[in-house]
Amino acid sequence: MFEWLHDLSSWALFDIFGLAKESHLGEAVHFFIYDTIKIFILLILIIYLVTILRSYFPVERARAYISGKHKITGHILAALFGVITPFCSCSAIPLFLGFLQARIPLGVTFSYLISAPLSDAVVIALLLSLFGWKIALLYVGVGLLIAIVAGLIIGTMNLEKEILIEVKPVDVVSFNEEKITFSNRAKEAWEYTEDIFKKIYLYVIVGVGIGAFIHGYVPADFISKYAGGDAWYAPIIGVAMGIPMYSSAAGILPLVEVLTQKGMLLGTALSFMMAVVALSLPEAMILKRVLSLKLIAIFFGVVGFGILLVGYLFNIIL
């Protein structure tokens, strides 16, 4: 898909600027230029298309749809809606309360809250173009499974009393969608894409920069020996590293790409990425306004455990 870009950047760097092709510097710079442009093109395209698609599935509609569904169905639906509806961690609280207000059970609400950042449609599309459909599909499947099972577990623990503010249920959950023309959706999606791009392009450059350095200077067996390999504790280190980091998955993916090329097992790399997006300290701070520490700890514990399992699973089967 991107051979032309690879050739173009080779031509520019090695033939025009005369950089030595086989040198560490040449390798690193070439990788940096090529990968930055590639990720930028992918990001803009993917975010734009996904945003247009998403404008047809507002959270309000998802909420109206999930409310009143049978329990297990509710968990599955909530996890699926997590993939297609837009989610921003700054509206995590209104979203959370809004779900409870519609009498959607706590466990089902968590299924949504876990699935939304974890199985983000932009991330899935990026995975698809960087790693192929098998890995993308596996990631979605496992992400949904974590969201469903974690929600089910939280649902059985009777934690309703850990919600710190009183939620008054509403009787009728209605949703009247405004009529929006396609050209409006397209225009809005473009504005949103610009907005997101401005927010994450620096992360991408830094991520690819670190990646380029590793690519050019760090021998492959170094990473497989120390940071990856089949050491049993590797996924644990991945998750522990991921939680305090706050970046969108789109920003962290370039790094994941390089780490795996250099011998980190994919499971470890994905656990790291999932921890970055699904378990962020800033989100915990936001949720602390409405949930007890105990519930947040359980939430992090259950999801963290699920992510670890994914790491081990991917490491074993891939």
Place this chain on the structure above:
Amino acid sequence: MKIEILGTGCAKCKTLEAVVKEAVAKSGKFVQIEKVDDLMEIMKYQVVSTPGLVIDNKVVSTRRVLSVEEVLSLINERL
């Protein structure tokens, strides 16, 4: 007329508030503007994705940052 901006304090909510103020100033009409950041108040309107825009107790938009022109036409429609 009363316009309420529902939001818990994210960047988009602040942008929308600024847009509404500009639109009201341009309209030259007497409009009361209120920023609602109390969660309970927001939930009364059943708004799940912020920012939300409420005109005379009716939700007219959620999730989006409207343009000044859009808010202006919403105001003019109702006066």
